[in-house]
Amino acid sequence: MTAQFMENLVYEGVAMAMCTAPLSDFFALGGRAVRLKPRTNTALWRGYIGSWEVLDGRLYLVGISATMECGGKATLEHFFPGYPKRVFAHWFSAELRVPTGELRKYVHMGWASEYEDEMIVSLQRGVVTGVRMRSGQPVWLKSEPDARVDRS
Structure with a gap:
């Protein structure tokens, strides 16, 4: 799989990119599917970029x-009929992965590239429950536990 285009995020007034697609969870839960034009770029398998x-x-x-x-x-x-400007992501209970440091290792697959630092935003039903910084390789790509302490 090709490395994917990131989603857009504004957090505390700062525009960022994120390696998470919260709308995918909405579709997985049976949310309203919309017929989109077939993708022409392998870097956008999901067919859209959310802001x-x-x-x-x-x-x-x-x-x-x-x-x-x-x-x-x-x-x-x-x-989301009736919601032209914004939609509360009440369906999303997971983490947003937001690269904040330099690209350390490009991986030509999904969002598997590694960054110097990442901001991890934890959400429960669309509500932020925690924010932490993580340095180095993403935990889910490691074979042993991460012994480092997260910065906060």
Whole structure:
């Protein structure tokens, strides 16, 4: 699999990129599927790029970049009728992985590349429950436990 385009995130007023696709969890739970134009780029298997914002400790979907199967531009209302500007991500209970340091090792697969530092934002039903910094290789790519202490 090709390395994937990142999602967009605004956190505390700062624009960042993230290696997490919270909208995928919505679809996995049976959320409204929208017929998007077939992908033409192997770096975008999911067919869209979401724009997200953490506001007052809550995660919101604030935009989507995708093309409808008919050729028109996809909007939030295609996925969430009645919500044209933002949608609270109440379906998302996981972590956002936000690279904050330099790329250390490019991996030509999904979001497996390694960064000097990462911000990990934990969420429960769309509400931020914790934020921590992690240095070095992502924990899920290691074979032994991470002995380092996270910075906070």
